Structures are given as structure tokens and as C-alpha cells.
Amino acid sequence: MESLSQKFEKLKTLLREMDRVAIAFSAGVDSTFLAKVAHDTLGDNMVAYTVQAGMVPEREIAFSREFCKLHGIPQQLIEVDEMQVEGFAENSRERCYFCKHNLFSKITERAKAAGFSTVCEGSNADDIHDYRPGMRALQELGIRSPLLECGLTKADIRELSHQLDLPTWDKPSFACLASRIPYGEPISREKLSMISNAEQLLFELGFKQFRVRLHGNLARIEVLPEDFNKVLEKRDQILAAFKKIGFTYISLDLQGFRSGSLNETLATKQV
Incomplete structure (x- = not known):
């Protein structure tokens, strides 16, 4: 079994191999950790994209801006009207699939236009145990999940975030x-x-x-x-x-x- 430090080194190596990376940054525990490590590892070869929509509390958007400004992380906001996303308002059990597909299509389009060939998001190794139809959309669009790929669990990410002195290390979990x-x-x-x-x-x-x-x-x-x-x-x-x-x-x-x-x-x- 890999140690926490081995997983962490594996994550940084994986990010370096990706070269120029766009991070979907929601300001949660996972994506905050991923954005910080990506920026520490890649510098200006990374960018954080944050979705601004009615399904996201304004306090989360404000936190994302403050965090990126404090750490010098380049950030772009993408405004989305989720009510215009086909299949969202009807709220079937596949809602998350339709929403994720729409959001990450927009992020991918923006990222590639800016020269970032790889888009990453913050799913971790624990997320495979819940019902998450949005994961299928990520797979279809070729979105990478480095934390999951490196076997990092939520507990791992909180511990490493604590070591990095990130304010999110003990932040409660959140969903849209x-x-x-x-x-x-x-x-x-x-x-x-x-x-x-x-x-x-x-x-x-x-x-x-x-x-x-x-x-x-x-x-x-x-x-x-x-x-x-x-x-x-x-x-x-x-x-x-x-x-x-x-x-x-x-x-x-x-x-x-x-x-x-x-x-x-x-x-x-x-x-």
C-alpha cells in the first residue's frame, strides 16, 4: 500500500506530465488542494476555472476569488445559467450527468482556446462509492481526475491540506x-x-x-x-x-x- 507521501509525489509527477493544465475550481476541499498543488508544481502553466451559477452560493465564489488572489493562482469565472441546461430543471436521476456535461464542455472549450490541453477536476478515491452520474460525463469528455488516479482519499486530502496550511483542510463537504x-x-x-x-x-x-x-x-x-x-x-x-x-x-x-x-x-x- 502506498504511503501518503508517495501518493503526493505521484500526484505532482502526474501533473508535470500533463504540462499545461486547467483545473475546475469549486473552492471545496478537493479542488482547492488540487489547484494549489497544480500551481505550486506548474506555475503559470495552470489556470483555475470557476463556475458562477445559481446553484453555487455566493460565499463559495467569494472564497474562490480570495484564495486565488492570495496564492497568485490565475482564475477565470464562467457564468452559467443552469436553468437553460437541457435536463437540469426536470431533475431526473440523471440531472448531474446533464449538468456536468454542459459545464465541463464550456470549461474544455475555454481551456483549449487558451492553450490548456488537459482539464482536471477534484474527484477523489472515495467518490466512486456513491451514486454519481456526473462521473460518466467526465469520462465522455476526457476530463482527468488526478486525485482519484493517485488513490487519494478525502482523509488523505484533508491531511495534506493541513500540511500545506490550506484553510480548507477542515472545511465541511459541500455539493451543488x-x-x-x-x-x-x-x-x-x-x-x-x-x-x-x-x-x-x-x-x-x-x-x-x-x-x-x-x-x-x-x-x-x-x-x-x-x-x-x-x-x-x-x-x-x-x-x-x-x-x-x-x-x-x-x-x-x-x-x-x-x-x-x-x-x-x-x-x-x-x-
């Missing part, structure tokens, strides 16, 4: 806001905005790992079990804010936060 809406329930800009505003409130209240799942006019709050009491302490503030946002009913999921919880229905329900 569309993943908060059950498959089969249509997506709209209004729904994405409601989810974004609700999660921003939880962020401002000091919660770190959370999701607000939308079920019609009901908000289902997922936080870590150890934060249940904090939700109850902030109950009145949360209720007032969520009602103002537009939710009629607000619930706390007693199972607590779990990534991809809406995929739990896939084994029993076909959409």
Missing part, C-alpha cells in the same frame, strides 16, 4: 444546491434561492456541516447530531427566517447530516 431537491421534483431559480438563503442563515449562525433539503414547501434541516441542541436553542430565529424565505413547514431530520441523503430513495424508487 440542486442536490437538495428530491429527484423528480422540478428545479426552479426560486427554489435554489430559497435553499441558498436558508443555508446561508445556518452558516451565519455558526453551523459547519449542514444541508437544507426542500420537499415542496417543507424545509428538512440536516445537521450533525451534536448540533441538535443548537438548532433548538436557535429555534425561534430559524423559524422566523425560514418563514420569511418562503417555507411553510420547517423540520429537523433526526437522522442528522449525511451526504447524498436523497440518493437513499434510488434503491426503491425509479424516477
